[in-house]
Amino acid sequence: xxxxxxxxxxxxxxxxxxxxxxxxxxxxxxxxxxxxxxxxxxxxxxxxxxxxxxxxxxxxxxxxxxxxxxxxxxxxxxxxxxxxxxxxxxxxxxxxxxxxxxxxxxxxxxxxxxxxxxxxxxxxxxxxxxxxxxxxxxxxxxxxxxxxxxxxxxxxxxxxxxxxxxxxxxxxxxxxxxxxxxxxxxxxxxxxxxxxxxxxxxxxxxxxxxxxxxxxxxxxxxxxxxxxxxxxxxxxxxxxxxxxxxxxxxxxxxxxxxxxxxxxxxxxxxxxxxxxxxxxxxxxxxxxxxxxxxxxxxxxxxxxxxxxxxxxxxxxxxxxxxxxxxxxxxxxxxxxx
Amino acid sequence: xxxxxxxxxxxxxxxxxxxxxxxxxxxxxxxxxxxxxxxxxxxxxxxxxxxxxxxxxxxxxxxxxxxxxxxxxxxxxxxxxxxxxxxxxxxxxxxxxxxxxxxxxxxxxxxxxxxxxxxxxxxxxxxxxxxxxxxxxxxxxxxxxxxxxxxxxxxxxxxxxxxxxxxxxxxxxxxxxxxxxxxxxxxxxxxxxxxxxxxxxxxxxxxxxxxxxxxxxxxxxxxxxxxxxxxxxxxxxxxxxxxxxxxxxxxxxxxxxxxxxxxxxxxxxxxxxxxxxxxxxxxxxxxxxxxxxxxxxxxxxxxxxxxxxxxxxxxxxxxxxxxxxxxxxxxxxxxxxxxxxxxxxxxxxx
Numbered sequence: 001x002x003x004x005x006x007x008x009x010x011x012x013x014x015x016x017x018x019x020x021x022x023x024x025x026x027x028x029x030x031x032x033x034x035x036x037x038x039x040x041x042x043x044x045x046x047x048x049x050x051x052x053x054x055x056x057x058x059x060x061x062x063x064x065x066x067x068x069x070x071x072x073x074x075x076x077x078x079x080x081x082x083x084x085x086x087x088x089x090x091x092x093x094x095x096x097x098x099x100x101x102x103x104x105x106x107x108x109x110x111x112x113x114x115x116x117x118x119x120x121x122x123x124x125x126x127x128x129x130x131x132x133x134x135x136x137x138x139x140x141x142x143x144x145x146x147x148x149x150x151x152x153x154x155x156x157x158x159x160x161x162x163x164x165x166x167x168x169x170x171x172x173x174x175x176x177x178x179x180x181x182x183x184x185x186x187x188x189x190x191x192x193x194x195x196x197x198x199x200x201x202x203x204x205x206x207x208x209x210x211x212x213x214x215x216x217x218x219x220x221x222x223x224x225x226x227x228x229x230x231x232x233x234x235x236x237x238x239x240x241x242x243x244x245x246x247x248x249x250x251x252x253x254x255x256x257x258x259x260x261x262x263x264x265x266x267x268x269x270x271x272x273x274x275x276x277x278x279x280x281x282x283x284x285x286x287x288x289x290x291x292x293x294x295x296x297x298x299x300x301x302x303x304x305x306x307x308x309x310x311x312x313x314x315x316x317x318x319x320x321x322x323x324x325x326x327x328x329x330x331x332x333x334x335x336x337x
Numbered sequence: 338x339x340x341x342x343x344x345x346x347x348x349x350x351x352x353x354x355x356x357x358x359x360x361x362x363x364x365x366x367x368x369x370x371x372x373x374x375x376x377x378x379x380x381x382x383x384x385x386x387x388x389x390x391x392x393x394x395x396x397x398x399x400x401x402x403x404x405x406x407x408x409x410x411x412x413x414x415x416x417x418x419x420x421x422x423x424x425x426x427x428x429x430x431x432x433x434x435x436x437x438x439x440x441x442x443x444x445x446x447x448x449x450x451x452x453x454x455x456x457x458x459x460x461x462x463x464x465x466x467x468x469x470x471x472x473x474x475x476x477x478x479x480x481x482x483x484x485x486x487x488x489x490x491x492x493x494x495x496x497x498x499x500x501x502x503x504x505x506x507x508x509x510x511x512x513x514x515x516x517x518x519x520x521x522x523x524x525x526x527x528x529x530x531x532x533x534x535x536x537x538x539x540x541x542x543x544x545x546x547x548x549x550x551x552x553x554x555x556x557x558x559x560x561x562x563x564x565x566x567x568x569x570x571x572x573x574x575x576x577x578x579x580x581x582x583x584x585x586x587x588x589x590x591x592x593x594x595x596x597x598x599x600x601x602x603x604x605x606x607x608x609x610x611x612x613x614x615x616x617x618x619x620x621x622x623x624x625x626x627x628x629x630x631x632x633x634x635x636x637x638x639x640x641x642x643x644x645x646x647x648x649x650x651x652x653x654x655x656x657x658x659x660x661x662x663x664x665x666x667x668x669x670x671x672x673x674x675x676x677x678x679x680x681x682x683x684x685x686x687x
């Protein structure tokens with residue numbers, strides 16, 4: 001993926017890359033085991049440095065962050081955030097994203113041929129600002145019973161994410177970028193975001209730019225999702241829109257996601273589910289995580305391996321018609337290629 | 338509890354007076370359509386038409402005209418068409434002004450699939466209840482330094498408790514089986530955490546209604562895959578805004594979605610949430626379904642279940658039969674023809 005300045009070379013010794021692997025909670029460990037098995041089977045020159053993050057102490061997450069700094073690239077499962085814990089205990093996933101400044105969350109929602117959904121021909125790229133907005137984790141109780149939560153929007157980060165979106169759109173030959181906002185209500189915050197998008201759009205005359213209010217966007221997505229091309233938005237709306245789009249193309253088990261920063265890249269499933277209710281039952285769909293690992297291989301410039309695995313996954317989905325939510329087990333699917 | 342008073346059953350004997358705010362654009366014609374249909378159904382409703390265009394009050398603040406306020410305070414029930422928000426008029430959004438004047442703290446949107454109006458989603462039958470006064474829409478924003486803006490999301494114990502109580506009362510009075518609180522407490526621990534705590538506390542008093550909690554993203558993900566799993570959803574302002582429009586999209590859009598706003602002191606204003614459609618205003622092409630269904634919601638709120646069922650059935654049957662439909666529903670009929678068809682069906686039911 002192209003970024004503003006060239007990335008430092010990834011950790012590569014003797015022709016083999018080292019990638020940090022964070023199993024996380026719920027279905028994370030089993031999905032990542034599938035990735036490892038597949039990589040081993042396919043002789044992919046990647047070694048995984050496994051870092052377990054347990055929710056209680058800060059040390060684990062700091063170790064994980066150091067490991068990612070060292071290796072430059074990571075593949076992760078979602079780390080559960082028990083919201084019964086006090087506010088001082090920050091979401092580990094969020095901490096990871098902000099510490100490594102992984103400012104762009106990229107998700108490509110494309111209708112897959114073997115998957116039955118209500119809408120067809122969906123091809124949307126969602127670029128979500130990943131570090132600020134409503135996820136700033138700044139809250140306080142000024143008076144008992146009154147809580148304030150701060151949503152921060154900055155010019156720098158808005159310009160940065162807009163620039164990323166347009167650059168990516170141009171690279172991928174996309175025609176239009178839509179900014180999603182609620183500037184009619186949050187005039188200063190989302191107003192600033194929108195303004196930054198407009199400024200960046202002016203520098204890309206070959207790409208059309210428009211804006212849509214978030215509630216209208218969700219309504220349009222469930223009625224006519226084919227109208228969208230590339231979408232860029234602040235953090236929370238990104239959360240909503242990416243989940244809606246993942247649902248439209250077939251569910252959380254199918255869509256991979258990537259988090260990019262200037263220096264680091266972390267790959268995971270797009271909707272970041274922990275999947276506690278289906279963990280350890282061999283029924284979780286590994287597609288999203290496998291496709292995420294292909295995105296990671298592309299990032300490491302191991303294009304041939306990426307294409308091979310991606311084709312194998314998509315062919316399996318199409319030919320054997322492994323139905324989503326079917327009682328088939330997860331592992332035979334992985335070894336079909 | 339204050340919430341219980343909201344569901345006071347209106348006497349079935351005499352006429353009830355309702356404040357009618359026709360609104361702008363297609364507002365007047367769809368309001369006329371609704372009045373005709375109510376007349377055909379012989380519903381005991383008397384309409385008091387009022388205009389709510391903002392005027393400058395004594396202190397220099399924008400207020401709604403005093404006669405309109407008096408009328409609403411007296412009648413307690415209102416039906417409102419779409420209001421335009423002019424950009425250069427100087428006054429704030431009329432909807433916002435109404436909300437503040439009557440402390441309309443709960444926005445209720447029942448979303449039910451309309452047989453005959455096909456969408457990719459079938460068997461949708463859920464209700465979104467949105468806290469309408471605080472949250473992300475508090476309008477409190479500051480520029481801290483040049484290029485850094487802070488928007489404040491406010492969650493208070495009182496407002497959270499009130500909306501939770503309303504949600505459970507609504508569920509109880511409308512025979513709904515479960516209430517789901519939608520939140521993002523993993524990220525916004527204190528604010529959504531407070532909201533969630535209040536919902537849990539209120540749930541304790543309604544043991545026969547199932548209470549669940551779900552993250553906003555999970556709701557969105559599941560909603561577009563299988564909306565039938567949801568029943569009543571309660572949530573803070575922003576999530577409510579997004580989800581209620583998402584759900585409206587599932588059943589066919591704002592042109593067929595009813596909406597009600599419940600306020601303090603038993604005031605309730607039911608409204609259509611679509612725009613004023615200035616391009617078709619006055620051409621007898623508008624679809625009155627949204628306003629009609631909102632009026633039906635109003636009848637239910639007032640305890641007039643027979644009339645509400647009659648009018649609703651007539652409306653749904655007309656749409657299902659597809660013989661007389663307005664342009665947006667895929668037909669070629671005029672608003673008056675559509676209205677007449679519904680009126681005829683209503684009369685036939687007697």
